[in-house]
Amino acid sequence: MNERTEQVTAYGELLQDAICDGLEAFEPTVRFREDRWERPGGGGGRSRVLADGETFEKAGVGFSAVHGELPEAAARSLGAGDGGTFFATGVSLVLHPLNPFVPIVHLNVRYFELNGGADRWFGGGIDLTPIYVNPADAAHFHGSLKSLLDPFGADRYPAYKRTCDEYFYIPHRAEMRGIGGIFYDHLHAVDPADWQAHFALMRAVGDGFLSAYAPLVAAHRADPYGERERDWQLVRRGRYAEFNLVYDRGTTFGLRTGGRTESILMSLPPLARWVYDVHPEPGSPEADTLRLLQPGHDWIPA
Amino acid sequence: MNERTEQVTAYGELLQDAICDGLEAFEPTVRFREDRWERPGGGGGRSRVLADGETFEKAGVGFSAVHGELPEAAARSLGAGDGGTFFATGVSLVLHPLNPFVPIVHLNVRYFELNGGADRWFGGGIDLTPIYVNPADAAHFHGSLKSLLDPFGADRYPAYKRTCDEYFYIPHRAEMRGIGGIFYDHLHAVDPADWQAHFALMRAVGDGFLSAYAPLVAAHRADPYGERERDWQLVRRGRYAEFNLVYDRGTTFGLRTGGRTESILMSLPPLARWVYDVHPEPGSPEADTLRLLQPGHDWIPA
Numbered sequence: 001m002n003e004r005t006e007q008v009t010a011y012g013e014l015l016q017d018a019i020c021d022g023l024e025a026f027e028p029t030v031r032f033r034e035d036r037w038e039r040p041g042g043g044g045g046r047s048r049v050l051a052d053g054e055t056f057e058k059a060g061v062g063f064s065a066v067h068g069e070l071p072e073a074a075a076r077s078l079g080a081g082d083g084g085t086f087f088a089t090g091v092s093l094v095l096h097p098l099n100p101f102v103p104i105v106h107l108n109v110r111y112f113e114l115n116g117g118a119d120r121w122f123g124g125g126i127d128l129t130p131i132y133v134n135p136a137d138a139a140h141f142h143g144s145l146k147s148l149l150d151p152f153g154a155d156r157y158p159a160y161k162r163t164c165d166e167y168f169y170i171p172h173r174a175e176m177r178g179i180g181g182i183f184y185d186h187l188h189a190v191d192p193a194d195w196q197a198h199f200a201l202m203r204a205v206g207d208g209f210l211s212a213y214a215p216l217v218a219a220h221r222a223d224p225y226g227e228r229e230r231d232w233q234l235v236r237r238g239r240y241a242e243f244n245l246v247y248d249r250g251t252t253f254g255l256r257t258g259g260r261t262e263s264i265l266m267s268l269p270p271l272a273r274w275v276y277d278v279h280p281e282p283g284s285p286e287a288d289t290l291r292l293l294q295p296g297h298d299w300i301p302a
Numbered sequence: 303m304n305e306r307t308e309q310v311t312a313y314g315e316l317l318q319d320a321i322c323d324g325l326e327a328f329e330p331t332v333r334f335r336e337d338r339w340e341r342p343g344g345g346g347g348r349s350r351v352l353a354d355g356e357t358f359e360k361a362g363v364g365f366s367a368v369h370g371e372l373p374e375a376a377a378r379s380l381g382a383g384d385g386g387t388f389f390a391t392g393v394s395l396v397l398h399p400l401n402p403f404v405p406i407v408h409l410n411v412r413y414f415e416l417n418g419g420a421d422r423w424f425g426g427g428i429d430l431t432p433i434y435v436n437p438a439d440a441a442h443f444h445g446s447l448k449s450l451l452d453p454f455g456a457d458r459y460p461a462y463k464r465t466c467d468e469y470f471y472i473p474h475r476a477e478m479r480g481i482g483g484i485f486y487d488h489l490h491a492v493d494p495a496d497w498q499a500h501f502a503l504m505r506a507v508g509d510g511f512l513s514a515y516a517p518l519v520a521a522h523r524a525d526p527y528g529e530r531e532r533d534w535q536l537v538r539r540g541r542y543a544e545f546n547l548v549y550d551r552g553t554t555f556g557l558r559t560g561g562r563t564e565s566i567l568m569s570l571p572p573l574a575r576w577v578y579d580v581h582p583e584p585g586s587p588e589a590d591t592l593r594l595l596q597p598g599h600d601w602i603p604a
Contacts, residue, residue, distance in 0.1 A: 035579065049578040060578065172557040172566075238570070245547035246557060255474040255548060262579045264474075268540070270577070274570035276351040276362065277337065 004120070005087050008111045008199065009065045012091045013046075015109070015206040016063040019093065020048055022210040026055040026217055037260060042068035043087075047263045051270070055221045057098040060266030065089035070114070074257045078114070087113040090124075091206065092250070094267035095213075100233035101220040103130035103137070104178070104240060105213050106267070108250065109202045122198040123185035124205050126212060127164055129178030129240060131233045132285055133292040135299070137216050138179050142299040145182045148208035152201055160184045165295055170243050175293045177243045232286050234273035241272050306422070307389050310413045310501065311367045314393045315348075317411070317508040318365040321395065322350055324512040328357040328519055339562060344370035345389075349565045353572070357523045359400040362568030367391035372416070376559045380416070389415040392426075393508065394552070396569035397515075402535035403522040405432035405439070406480070406542060407515050408569070410552065411504045424500040425487035426507050428514060429466055431480030431542060433535045434587055435594040437601070439518050440481050444601040447484045450510035454503055462486045467597055472545050477595045479545045534588050536575035543574050 001009070020032050030053040038044035045064030050056055067087040075083040090110030097104070109124035128141050142161070149156040164183035168176055182205070189195035244251045244267055254264040280286030303311070322334050332355040340346035347366030352358055369389040377385040392412030399406070411426035430443050444463070451458040466485035470478055484507070491497035546553045546569055556566040582588030 047578075051578065058576075058578075172563045234573070241543065241574075241576075242547060242567075245544060246554065252548065261474045265544075265576065266578055268576035271536070271573065271575050272543075273573050274360075274543075274567065275572070276349075276353065276360075276568055277564045 001087075002117060004117065004195065005065075005067075005089065005111075005113060008202070009089050011199075011203060011206070012063050012065065012089050012109075015091050016046065016048065016061055018207075019091075019107075019209060020050075020061055022214060023050065023056065023059055023061070023095070026214075026221065027053040030054070032059070032061065035262075037263070039064075039066045039068070039260070041071075042066060045260070045263060047260075047266060049266060053098070055097060055099070055102070055217060056095055058096045058270035059093070060095075061091070061093040062263050062266060063089075063091050064260075064263065071257045074253070077253055077257070084115040086115075092267075096237065096269050097217065097221065099221050099223055100131040100225050100229040101134075101223040102217050103128045104237070104269075105129070107206075107209050109206050111199075111202065120189055120195070121185075122187040122189065122202050124202060125160070125164055125181060125183030126205060126209060127168055127178060127181035127183065128213075128216075129236070130289070131229070131236045133179060133289045135292075137219070138297075138299040139301055140215060141179070141181065141212055144208065144212035146300060148204045148212075149182065149201075151204070152197070157182065168243070169295060170239065170247070172246075173239060173242070175239075175290065176295055177240065179292070179297070179299060231273065232280075234271060235275060235278055237269035237272040238274045241268055244268065303389075304419060306419065306497065307367075307369075307391065307413075307415060310504070311391050313501075313505060313508070314365050314367065314391050314411075317393050318348065318350065318363055320509075321393075321409075321511060322352075322363055324516060325352065325358065325361055325363070325397070328516075328523065329355045332356070334361070334363065337564075339565070341366075341368045341370070341562070343373075344368060347562070347565060349562075349568060351568060355400070357399060357401070357404070357519060358397055360398045360572035361395070362397075363393070363395040364565050364568060365391075365393050366562075366565065373559050376555070379555055379559070386417040388417075394569075398539065398571050399519065399523065401523050401525055402433040402527050402531040403436075403525040404519050405430045406539070406571075407431070409508075409511050411508050413501075413504065422491055422497070423487075424489040424491065424504050426504060427462070427466055427483060427485030428507060428511060429470055429480055429483035429485065430515075430518075431538070432591070433531070433538045435481060435591045437594075439521070440599075440601040441603055442517060443481070443483065443514055446510065446514035448602060450506045450514075451484065451503075453506070454499070459484065470545070471597060472541065472549070474548075475541060475544070477541075477592065478597055479542065481594070481599070481601060533575065534582075536571075536573060537577060537580055539571035539574040540576045543570050546570065 032048040032050045035047045043066035048061045050059040070083040070086045092108045094106045107126045111122050113120040146157040160182035164180040167183050187198045189198045334350040334352045337349045345368035350363045352361040372385040372388045394410045396408045409428045413424050415422040448459040462484035466482040469485050489500045491500045
């Protein structure tokens, strides 16, 4: 550990605590269960899962800080040639609400150092996967992400929204995983001033999560729904699992380089359905959602 | 089409019919629904799905015969350099029974030609994924596969069982997907006598499917079960989905090279569950199954 990795690690632990506290406010009885784990090669983490709540059917919020010799497969994937040492820390969450009108959400903020900090960079993002796309909710969510990025420059939100849209496209379904959000990676920071600015961005994203997402939970967790909405939720969760297992870099990289499987797969839905060749009735809310899951939408009204 | 591709195609269509007939014998009311499709680049297929039956919660049996210019990604993956033309035909099935005591099963038999037959080969296999491993059923299933291979040489069953065990290992779970079966690939056949022998093997595997699997359905489809067995089934189906989406070559190759998504993903379970860090109670039937899903089991009693 050096001064940088200590600061980011300390922030990650606080962020995990704050988010778990904020989510538990929606749960009258169920609490997060924490699983502390150590990585054989160095470091470890705290995986927290809340299951079968009144609001969240499954909520996984993970913190980890790991270090050691870079595994060969990881070095290849990072373009780090012969390997060396690495340090990686981050907070990652996926929430699967029970009510189909509350969207699935994903956050990740992370920091890497190679070879004692000779190279170092930040990455992260927040994105939303509604079961039924609600344009007003989408406007709130994207507006909230724009507000937290604007202090870092007006070009940030459009750039990170675009990166997010590119990333969360499912080619084999020809649709987006959800309505996107913001996503950034490889914010390299060799210069200390850059490092401070990137770390401030990480904190803004982390600290801004609850105000972007919690209002949607509050607004919809008691919305009435029936079997039809539940079925559609299970089908959309199947698409979520497909994206994560086939394309998501964090997931596939983690599984193939010996990451901690249970922590990586906390993101998978509590229950998911696969039905052959689903085609919602034209004009239905489900068909409307599929139309809104085509790429190229701007969610903040002009 | 040439004489070879015509013969294999005709066999594939007959095999699909025979298997669907055999499976419908377990269904008093529900029938397979057929979806005929065409591939824009050449050829097409017949996807057949039976859903919400009394015996099968979801059964997908696909036949396809496609040809044309080899897509670039496919050429790379096949080591076919600059591409050229291809022909591929096969029958593929995955059955997800409703009763947790009836195992999931998978069959695939396929035939490829490159550049009008300059290179041509067969591949295929059958493997079983019980929710609860039952050694007597495993002995019947493997014994049946051994019997159908023995006429082709006593070395076939042990070799193809080993290949199957290697293929269906899930590294990130450190367990087998199921109890294996037989699996072979790249049986090249430039010589006509080889070709006839390999085609005969394909037919033996296809024709032997029902006698290997149907007795397990007949024996267990009315076994009593409750919520505990259903839950375990959904968790095991989650592992099945993980294997297919992360590792299965047919699935990942198909999705990445523009295959027909709905036909490729017919294999995914109708319903699946992901629970954080499941550990069955020591000595329970679920723990017993996990022990038997470790590699290295011989299923045919000596």
